[in-house]
Amino acid sequence: MLSSKPVVEIGPLKSRFLSGFSPPDLKVILAAARQRHFAADSVVASQDSPADHLFLLTKGRARFFINTPDGKKVILFWLTPGEIIGATSLLSIPSTYLVSAETLRDSSMLVWDRANLRNLTGRYPRLQENALLLTYDYLAWYVAAHLALVSNTARQRLAGVLICLAHTIGEKVTGGFQFDATNEELAGAANVTVFTASRLLSEWQDNGAVVKHRGKVILRTPERLFLHPV
Numbered sequence: 001m002l003s004s005k006p007v008v009e010i011g012p013l014k015s016r017f018l019s020g021f022s023p024p025d026l027k028v029i030l031a032a033a034r035q036r037h038f039a040a041d042s043v044v045a046s047q048d049s050p051a052d053h054l055f056l057l058t059k060g061r062a063r064f065f066i067n068t069p070d071g072k073k074v075i076l077f078w079l080t081p082g083e084i085i086g087a088t089s090l091l092s093i094p095s096t097y098l099v100s101a102e103t104l105r106d107s108s109m110l111v112w113d114r115a116n117l118r119n120l121t122g123r124y125p126r127l128q129e130n131a132l133l134l135t136y137d138y139l140a141w142y143v144a145a146h147l148a149l150v151s152n153t154a155r156q157r158l159a160g161v162l163i164c165l166a167h168t169i170g171e172k173v174t175g176g177f178q179f180d181a182t183n184e185e186l187a188g189a190a191n192v193t194v195f196t197a198s199r200l201l202s203e204w205q206d207n208g209a210v211v212k213h214r215g216k217v218i219l220r221t222p223e224r225l226f227l228h229p230v
Contacts, residue, residue: 003040014034014082014128015056015081015082015083015084016082016133016134017056017082017084017127017130017134018030018056018130019130019167020036020065020126020130020140021062021124021126025124026124028120028150028187029120029124029127030110031109032112032113032117032119032120032188033056033110033112034110034111035058035108035109035110035111036108036109036110036111037106037107037108037109038060038061038103038105038106038108038109039105039106039210039221040103040104040105040107041102041103041104042102042103042105042107043100043101043102044062044085044101044102044103044109044137045097045100045101046088046097046100047066047067047085047096047097047098047099047100048096048097049093049096049097050085050092050096050097050167051088051091051095051096051097051114052087052089052113053086053111053112054085054086054087054089054090054111054112054113054114054131055077055084055085055086055101055109055110055111055114056082056083056084056085056107056109056110056111056116057081057084057108057109058081058082058083058084058108058109059073059081059105059107059108060081060102060104060105060106060107060108061078061079061080061103061105061107061169061180062078062085062101062104062107063075063076063077063078063079063101063102063104064076064077064085064100064101065084065099065100065101065102065137066099067100068110069148073188074188075185075189076099076142077138077141077142078104078165078168078169078191079101080168080169083134084131085101085109086101087131087134087135087195089112089114089117090118090121090127090128090131092116092118094114095177102178111131124157136162142175148160148168149191152191154190154196154200154226155200155225156200156224156226157190157191157192158190158192158196158197158200159188159222159225159226160190161186161190162186162210162217162222162225163219163222163225164221165179165181165217165219166179166222170219173218175211175218175220176211176219176221177218177219178216178217178218178219179216179217179219180215180217181215182215183197183198183201184197185215186201198226201217204224204225207227208220208221209221209222209224209225209227210222210225228230
């Protein structure tokens with residue numbers, strides 16, 4: 001964490017968490033937050049730690065992950081500006097974070113502490129409704145990921161991860177959409193081995209579906225991800 005200061009306006013960012021409020025009400029909500037800057041690769045929230053804060057990503061990239069009992073890091077959901085971290089802090093009973101969150105780039109976030117947040121939700125119930133809508137999206141993603149794990153092949157799962165990342169965090173470049181991801185991260189997200197991920201990525205690079213550089217992927221033709229080699 002680099003700095004912290006009060007904030008009263010959010011600029012051009014659009015977030016469903018803050019939707020549906022009049023300008024005066026939005027000003028009150030934002031005045032209760034603080035703006036914090038996190039360097040890349042910073043852990044913002046840790047699983048099983050007290051859920052004392054809610055974070056709204058306003059700039060940069062982040063993602064959810066979880067550490068298994070045997071120490072394996074499992075990548076879950078990538079986050080873009082407008083998404084929230086720590087919705088558990090809205091609960092009436094003090095709870096802990098279910099998963100961890102980390103930044104992938106230098107990032108900025110609005111942060112509400114739990115006490116102020118609970119006061120705000122008493123005054124503005126729409127905040128809880130908006131947070132519920134966002135967490136519903138996260139739950140829908142987890143359900144889809146679980147279904148893919150039990151019903152899709154390794155090829156289909158990894159292809160789905162590439163398409164999802166291109167849509168969510170990809171940046172338009174010549175020839176496709178580029179995003180940052182290592183073979184290890186893609187393998188973890190798709191529940192395949194690193195060897196399988198590397199083999200499939202090499203195959204897709206040969207058939208023109210992707211262009212792979214160190215730590216970066218350009219998805220060019222998604223339909224080619226589902227072609228089997230002859």
